[in-house]
Amino acid sequence: MKSHSSTLLAEVRTFRQNHPDVRYVDLIALDIPGHFYGKRYPVEMLEKVAAGSPLKLPQNAVLLGAQGGLFKIGDYCFNDGDPDASRRLVPGTLKPVSWESQPLGQMLITSDGTEAPIEFEPREVLAKVLERLQHKGIHPVVAFELEFYLFDKKLENGLPQFARDPLSDDADDQPNLHIERLSRFSEVLDDMAQTAKAQGIDITVITAEIGPGQFEINFGHCDDGLRAADWAALFCRCTRGVALKHGYRASFMAKPYLQFPGSGMHVHVSLYDAAGNNLLAAHQQQALRHAVAGCLELLPHCMPIFSPNHNAFRRLGGTVNAATRASWGFEDRDACVRIPESDPRNLRIEHRLASADANPYLVLAAILAGLEHGLEAKREPIAPLNEDRSSGTDFPVEMLDAVRAMQQQPIVRDKLGAEFVDVYCENKRQDHLAFQQEIHAREYRWFL
Known part of the structure; x- marks a missing residue:
């Protein structure tokens, strides 16, 4: 001490x-x-x-x-x-x-x-999962990817407005992946990158995403799960601050536009033993299949973590690369669990379901719990999407259903802590009910 x-x-x-x-x-x-x-x-x-x-x-x-x-x-x-x-x-x-x-x-x-x-503090929940894995000789290496939107600083009638292109002063209202968008918004993006690095955050690739004013930041692979989640949390805070300084509003809201893609939190996870061997590559990648099966089994019971609010459920289905069922696949971005092409040393999963506004500590804890369960249960997963495009299992798509599914799952309660699960589910239930305590103008248009 x-x-x-x-x-x-x-x-x-x-x-x-x-x-x-x-x-x-x-x-x-x-x-x-x-x-x-x-x-x-x-x-x-x-x-x-x-x-x-x-x-x-x-x-x-x-x-x-x-x-x-x-x-x-x-x-x-x-x-x-x-x-x-x-x-x-x-x-x-x-x-x-x-x-x-x-x-x-x-x-x-x-x-x-x-x-x-505090048993229900998010960082403590993740710390317990990581400590348990370490005792079992499992050492995760983690990398987050975060998507976010830039909006004009001023809202109009409470609604977000497209970010203004600083070169033309026109709205950046054309969804595309063009590299030129990185140049047009380079001043604010460069400041975000430099500010993140000053915070000790290892950011790597910056991508212009499909949505108007939408970008993605990748973080370096980190062998400390707590630090990796710290980076994701701190990046959200500093990015919002930098955006305001430049006259924009940065948001990690899951689905700000119905007609454009939502923003996700993608998490890459590989597992190693104390000697540095990739556990997922063992036995001709049989361990990978077991880990995937565990992830998919627990996924429907962790939806309040992956989609933590009403808006986040809007992101699921009907848009680019947002899964509607628990699925997996090799090099398939339509899958919840994607296996990127890599050599055995770097074999990993990419968990793509969580929304960008999810809690990074809890998202990583839930993913690791699924991987741990899969390695223990040693079950075969369902067919990958590469073999069957209809493969997948249903998961809840409304908050109250998701809360019930999470609270009643014994494996999730064991892996994440029963006290945390009860507190978290009740928090989400109460938040959802509070959200419903307002009559939207659309209800008057439809039913008055």
Whole structure:
């Protein structure tokens, strides 16, 4: 513990030396819906925390709904006295914030690794899955890909408007994959890339996607699953900030336009043993088939994680490369689980179902749980799409059905934690019901 505190203290002191104009640091963590919460600390107080002073925030901050409100979930929120819970600083994440008007820093905090971690904190859920896999000699290597849209900064009647092409000042309303779009939006995209790298995020390829104003960012393959998910979470935060600075609005909303493709979170996962051998390639890729079967078996029971809100379910089906059933295939982007072409050393799965606004810690935890289950159960998967284009199993496409399917699945409860599953499902149920408590203008047009 002493050496750990010494490392953190050195990190804070180095930061203060390199950024003497920074007076405050945002200590942030991701809640269940995937929003950051936290506190703004004077930098001199951060040094005390790094040296070992307690860091506590309300436990129930993790339970906030999509709009920031609290729901009654068991005894939490309203019958527990709203207790504090310990957090710790995540080493290596103290970085300057460049998109605010005043000098600022930010640093991730978490309850995992504390004496009493919060069972339903997303980062803690993933940490437990990774720890269990490590004890079994399984070491994941992970790479996220995130799609997002750029909109004009100003909304019109609450609706997003196409991003303006900075060269022509025309709306970027033509969906295409043209490389020239990267050039036209290079100023904001370059700033996003440089800002991400300044946050310690290993971003690689930038692609202009099919939707108007839609882009995709790829991250490097990382042998630390928590860090890989940290990168995805922090990228969303800094990208939204950079976009506003340039007069745009960046959104990871799953389906902002009905007529254009939605935005997804694609996750590449390979599994290695302690000697660096690819476990999925073992026994002539038999282990790969078992892992795929496990993923597909649990997928219908993890839909509230992969599609975490009403809008995310709109993304499924009827658009480019968005699956409507649990399926897999080799080099097939219509599949939920795609096997990219690679040599045995780099053999991996690409899980393509999650929406871009899903919680990256929980998405990765659910994927790894499926892979782990498959390696244990050793079942054969259904036929790949390459052999049968109709192959696949149904999954829920409405939130309340999805919540029931998740809450009642014993393997998911075991792999992700029963307490987490109950809390998460109730949070999603309450969010969905709250969303329904407004009469849309369309209802008056149809039924008045």
